[in-house]
Amino acid sequence: MWELLKNAWMGWLEYTTGGKYAALLLAVLLFLWMRRKKEQKLLLYYTSLMAGLCIFPVSGALLMMYQTRFYDYQWIWNLVPVTLVIAFGATVFITEYWESYKKERFNKAAVTLLVFVVILLCGSAGNAEWEKHAVLAESEETAEVLELLSAYGEGEEICLWAPQEVMEYARAVDGGVKLLYGRNMWEKWLNAYSYDTYCEEQVDCYLWMTLAEENGELEVLAEQASERIKSEEEMSTEGTGQRLNGKKLLSGADCAKNAAALGVNRILLPGNMNRDALQQVESALGVQSRELAGFYLFVLP
């Protein structure tokens, strides 16, 4: 319960950080309450009550429980007609102003513009802070790679292990492609959609590939790789062998062999891999690599 309360409070803070629609809603409610002639009383009372319940952490936590706790805090605001009430308040305000100053065209235009600007400033004005991805353009690159891949062994079912940029859209582009691991490897939230989990070898493959993508390294320490992914700090790799100072060492050759054992028949390694690393993987798999769209491709039998 404490965790839920904390989530509700943090959720409210987060809800009010990016934009100011919550503040705008409260301002509109105040305006509607202050008017002598109260229109749409039911809507006004309901919105005021629900907004209060969503803001107050205890009732917010209860509402989160009601919405099955699976969804984030933000979604309890579905119960509050935010857009509806702001649009209603703005319409009442502006049309009343127009009626009051029928002949003053300049004033009317200025006030209308002001209301528009207030709304835009409270929102993002079309420039949202979150990192936008033009998914169609990004998935096109993956589609090109998959098309080139399909030329090797036509009609054969592909089971792929590749850098994240390819794996991310592979299943969206082509449902026929199987993957060593999916997006839920790095987007943990997606694990809520399945009871299946990944084995240690799959996680090792992911860790090694993530660092190989960045550094083109031969070997990485699993713990460091894991840390690196968590903290996004730079790391250096040292030493060879299966273990270093008692810590597990991930090598490209081992990971490639594990991937093959798990049924992978196409491996794409990043184009920035160094020669030694490539040769080790080649000798481990007994297959020569070839260049394909900026990657090194291994076609396994």
Place this chain on the structure above:
Amino acid sequence: MLGKAALGILYKRQSGKECYWEDCFLVGGILCIGLSEAVHLGTLFLHKNFSDCIKLFVLFLELFMVVSVLLIVWRRAREKAEVQEGRTSGGSRQAWARGEIIVFAAFFLLALWQVITIVTEQYVYLRRDMTVEAVNSFLTADAIYQVNPMTGQPYEIGAPLRLKILCLPTLYGILCRIFGLSAMQVVWGVIPVITLLLSYLAYSLLARQLFSKSRLKRGCFLVFAALLFWAGDYAYGMDGFGLLHGGFWGVTIRGAVLVPYVIGLVLRRRWKLVVLCVFAEACIVWTLYGLGACVFVAAGLLGLEQLMKSLKKRKGGKEETVCGNS
């Protein structure tokens, strides 16, 4: 057509229960969700192929369409006869003022611009979502939730039942097959546009309810709603964010279409349609045993209204007593 026929059945000839053209589209959309849920559950629990599911959906849809056409023709004939007998009169259409034309033109431009943005830019928020992968896995494996959408490998343990019973991926998969489009085109391009338009229909109905006497105010309301959607895409969970970057999510359909529609329906006292919305929400979003946002909003509004009435009554009673004593 489906929506219009359904409205005809639900509110036959009740006075004061007239429905608008927006209702027809919204109820039609809800019925499509209901139909896809029925075939989805049938396919899932009877372990049928996804292609059978599509056939069943198309069959039912065709059947319903035929029945709808017949019902509409029959109603039209009846209405015509009534007009000829002079029992009802055709409503007179009011001419559009210049200000109204400007306001509605501004709204249409904003809405059109949003549609173009959705279709061309496709800034989709993919985190926490696997709809496209799920649709692709249904289409490729020809089965519902037999393979893990994330990897394409058969499930070892499985997926939660509360996820499996939701019908949106099935509906999108059916649309992919019927129109020969890819899952990406349908999920990231077509569905968000439909959701956006349905949302505007719901808001248009609300505008009719809130500003029944002024077309200008209705237009202003819609312009503000469009502006709020556009500027409100700054954070996950906002109406505008859902509509512009995740129109295919069940939560977006709930928040931007069903909930505003339910509010409008409660204000208009269309309880049967409220029930339809409640069922639709249960088909697309994980809810607490079907008790989702629609039930909450409807119950909240109704409860408050009763409270207001009883308070008013008590106040009136007291005043009467005071007047009687004096």
